Amino acid sequence: MRILFTAAPGYGLMLPIVPLIWAARAAGHEVLVATTGEMTEVGARAGLPVVDVYPERDIWELLLRHVGKSEPDEDAPELTEEHRLAMRSANPFGLFTVTMTEGSIEAGRAFGPDLVVFTSDHVAGRLTAQALGVPALEVGNRISWSMRDADWREERGNLVDDEVTTLIREKLGIPAELPRVVARIDPRAPSMRGLVADETDPRDGVPWWPMRFVPFNGGAVLPEWALHRPERPRVCVTLGTVVPIMNGTSNLSVVIEALGGMDVEVVLAAGKADLSELGALPDNVHSVGFLPLSGFLPTCSLIVHHGGSGTTAAPLHYGVPQLVLPAFADNPMSAERVVERGVGLSHDPTTVDVDTVRELAGRLLTEPAFAAAAEEVSAEMAAQPAPTAVIERVTAALS
Incomplete structure (x- = not known):
C-alpha cells in the first residue's frame, strides 16, 4: 500500500506522527510525507521520504509578518484573496490550508496513494484526500484535545468548510464530498481524554481507535x-x-x-x-x-x-x-x-x-x-x- 502522510510545518504538529510513519514503513508500505518549512529537513533526518509542498518560501516568516493583522502589509501585492482572508485571523491553520493544499494534492497525484493520513489540525491533508478521491485516516496529534472534543468540533473542526477552505476548494476544483475516513486516532491516555470513550463518532459513525503515544523529538548523540x-x-x-x-x-x-x-x-x-x-x-x-x-x-x-x-x-x-x-x-x-x-x-x-x-x-x-x-x-x-x-x-x- 502507498500512504501519503500530511502535516503542518511545526515540531508539535508533525513530530507526534513520525512513529506512525515509521510503523507503516516497517510494515512494508511505501510512504511519503507532505509538509514544508523546517519540517522537511526534520523528516529527512528521521529517515523519511519528504516532499516540500510550499518550496522556496518561508511560511513562518509569512505567518509572523502578516497573521492577525486587520489587513496584511501593502508591500505584499502577491498575496491572493484567500491569503489575506486567512491572515486576518490570529489562527495560523488557515494560512497552512492556503499555502499547502495545492502542493499536497500535486504530490499526491504524482505519488498515487491508496490512503491519505492527515492530522486533525491540518485541513490541507483532508482536502488532499478529497481531491484524490482516496480513503483517509485522521490522526490526533495533541495530548490535550482532539477532534473528538465538542469545543474543537464547534470552533475549529475540519469537517465543515469555513470561508478560507471553501475558497481553496472552489479554486482548485476539489469536490465537496468528504473523503471516506477509515478511522480517527486518539493518542491520549484514557484518563486524559476529558470525556467518555465512544466506539464511533456521533457525527458520522467513523470509529475512534486508541493509539499509544510514542515520543519523538529528533535524534542526537547523548552526553x-x-x-x-x-x-x-x-x-x-x-x-x-x-x-x-x-x-x-x-x-x-x-x-x-x-x-x-x-x-x-x-x-x-x-x-x-x-x-x-x-x-x-x-x-x-x-x-x-x-x-x-x-x-x-x-x-x-x-x-x-x-x-x-x-x-x-x-x-x-x-x-x-x-x-x-x-x-x-x-x-x-x-x-x-x-x-x-x-x-x-x-x-x-x-x-x-x-x-x-x-x-x-x-x-x-x-x-x-x-x-x-x-x-x-x-x-x-x-x-x-x-x-x-x-x-x-x-x-x-x-x-
Whole structure:
C-alpha cells in the first residue's frame, strides 16, 4: 500500500506522527510525507521520504509578518484573496490550508496513494484526500484535545468548510464530498481524554481507535550524564520551539532564578533561543541547547515548560510530574488537563514570581501524589495499541 502522510510545518504538529510513519514503513508500505518549512529537513533526518509542498518560501516568516493583522502589509501585492482572508485571523491553520493544499494534492497525484493520513489540525491533508478521491485516516496529534472534543468540533473542526477552505476548494476544483475516513486516532491516555470513550463518532459513525503515544523529538548523540539519574533531583526547563520565536525568553528569567536557588540540577533545553538576556546562569543550571527530551527525561524528577502538546505528552510517557506555565494557542488546555489529572501544577506566566515557582516546584518534587499520578498515566499510555497495531488495523480495514 502507498500512504501519503500530511502535516503542518511545526515540531508539535508533525513530530507526534513520525512513529506512525515509521510503523507503516516497517510494515512494508511505501510512504511519503507532505509538509514544508523546517519540517522537511526534520523528516529527512528521521529517515523519511519528504516532499516540500510550499518550496522556496518561508511560511513562518509569512505567518509572523502578516497573521492577525486587520489587513496584511501593502508591500505584499502577491498575496491572493484567500491569503489575506486567512491572515486576518490570529489562527495560523488557515494560512497552512492556503499555502499547502495545492502542493499536497500535486504530490499526491504524482505519488498515487491508496490512503491519505492527515492530522486533525491540518485541513490541507483532508482536502488532499478529497481531491484524490482516496480513503483517509485522521490522526490526533495533541495530548490535550482532539477532534473528538465538542469545543474543537464547534470552533475549529475540519469537517465543515469555513470561508478560507471553501475558497481553496472552489479554486482548485476539489469536490465537496468528504473523503471516506477509515478511522480517527486518539493518542491520549484514557484518563486524559476529558470525556467518555465512544466506539464511533456521533457525527458520522467513523470509529475512534486508541493509539499509544510514542515520543519523538529528533535524534542526537547523548552526553554521558543523560543516562544516569543524579544524586539530587534533575529538573528540565524548556519553552519548546515556537514560544521563543513569538514571545522571546523573558519568562525564563523567573524560572531560572527560582530553580537556581534550589537544591536541584537544572537542564535548560532552549534550542536555538537567544539566552543573552538571562545573563550569567546559576551554577546548578546547565544549558544544553537542543537535546531531545526523550534522551534525558527518564532521569528527570520534574519538567517546567510552556504547555506545548508534544512537550506535555513526553513527560506523561515517562511518568514525570510537570509545572506548566502556558503561553498561547492550546497551551492553556494542556495545562488544564495536567492539573485535572493530578500529574502537575500550573500558573499564569505573566504573574508568576520566584517564590511561587519555588513553592510549586517544591510541591511537585516532594509530594508523592504527583509522581504517582504521572506513573499511572504512563502505564495507561503503555497499555494502548502501538502504532504498528494501528497500521495493521488500517490495512485490514482497507483490504
